[in-house]
Amino acid sequence: IDLNSTPDCSQAGIPAYCRPEDFPPAPDVLYRNNGAGTFTDVTQDAGLTTLGRGLGAIWTDVNNDGSPDLYIANDREPNFLYRNNGDGTFTELAELHGIARNEHGDVESSMGIDTADYDNDGDFDVILTHYQAETNTLYQNDGNGVFWDVTAQSHLSEPTLLPLAWGTGFVDFDNDGWLDILFANGHLHDNIEELEEIGVYKQQNQLFRNAGDLTYTDISSISGDGMLIEKSSRGAIFGDYDNDGDLDILVTNIADTPDLLRNDTPRMHHWLGIKLVGEKSNRDGIGAKVMLQSGDVHLLREIKSGASYLSQNPHRLLIGLGTADQVDRIVVHWQNGIQDAMVNVQCNQWLTIREGEGIISD
Numbered sequence: 001i002d003l004n005s006t007p008d009c010s011q012a013g014i015p016a017y018c019r020p021e022d023f024p025p026a027p028d029v030l031y032r033n034n035g036a037g038t039f040t041d042v043t044q045d046a047g048l049t050t051l052g053r054g055l056g057a058i059w060t061d062v063n064n065d066g067s068p069d070l071y072i073a074n075d076r077e078p079n080f081l082y083r084n085n086g087d088g089t090f091t092e093l094a095e096l097h098g099i100a101r102n103e104h105g106d107v108e109s110s111m112g113i114d115t116a117d118y119d120n121d122g123d124f125d126v127i128l129t130h131y132q133a134e135t136n137t138l139y140q141n142d143g144n145g146v147f148w149d150v151t152a153q154s155h156l157s158e159p160t161l162l163p164l165a166w167g168t169g170f171v172d173f174d175n176d177g178w179l180d181i182l183f184a185n186g187h188l189h190d191n192i193e194e195l196e197e198i199g200v201y202k203q204q205n206q207l208f209r210n211a212g213d214l215t216y217t218d219i220s221s222i223s224g225d226g227m228l229i230e231k232s233s234r235g236a237i238f239g240d241y242d243n244d245g246d247l248d249i250l251v252t253n254i255a256d257t258p259d260l261l262r263n264d265t266p267r268m269h270h271w272l273g274i275k276l277v278g279e280k281s282n283r284d285g286i287g288a289k290v291m292l293q294s295g296d297v298h299l300l301r302e303i304k305s306g307a308s309y310l311s312q313n314p315h316r317l318l319i320g321l322g323t324a325d326q327v328d329r330i331v332v333h334w335q336n337g338i339q340d341a342m343v344n345v346q347c348n349q350w351l352t353i354r355e356g357e358g359i360i361s362d
Helices: none
Strands: 031-033 039-041 054-060 069-074 080-084 090-092 113-116 125-128 137-141 147-149 165-171 180-185 206-210 216-218 233-239 248-253 259-261 270-277 289-294 297-302 317-322 326-333 339-346 350-354 358-361
Touching (some): 054 113, 180 233, 180 248
Parallel strands (some): 165 233
Antiparallel strands (some): 031 039, 137 147, 165 180, 180 206, 233 248
């Protein structure tokens, strides 16, 4: 407005945040850990050269080739999927793999992100959160790293259209073996009620239960007082802070106290907690895949670095087993290719598994 090259924003005389389009896109940056407390910028050599407005990033193996790929959630631009070529370089393939835009071909205001095997078919799917008047988007992996927008079929379109969502996570809150989804909601503008009729600054978060048939049901209103809190939420973190065998939630909020939501779901299902200790792999087991088999049930989980929105979950896994009272087989696929297998493991306990040794404590 004042010709000083700095964007000024207002709407009818009311201060407002500038749109993403008012700022130039920037490159993502990849730092390689040198292992001595120092890092080297390898962005150019790795091929991460596309400019974008990234707000979320997550490493996950989308095509099951053993190498972690990088997915970037961009604001008002196509998202990026950098496939790991296995030699320290990456190729951007989001458009080709169906995960750059929604099913209508539209770019969205992507912010929060998580990946997990929500349909229990042995590959990692993706959930993205978006701005008001955009649905949160669920992408189903076809097993070859190609994705399909199944938001409408999963019954997530209508209930996620009006809230503005940030943090998110695939989390099995009732331990039935199917991953539910939480969305942390809250508007960007603290004066949104002055700017438009439908906008609300402080919003309730949302919890969707996985029905086990590729659909989700909004159970927010019946999930306790913690899900009725109205704040402008951002991050969402999931972990069993009280060690009682179910996953709790920590939600961060703008200009307000965080909310620690203890899970008091009635105990109807079994579970298994796993902590990995790497030896030749990284100490926390980041990037390791854990496969469990109990009867006809097969589950896949992953130790992830970063997820949700500006958040980091504990590196322990808590895996719901449904009615199974024993795990017939556990296989840990470490990042360096080593595998550890264990059989006939009792449920309802926390285990520590060390790379190359198997279970070392419970």
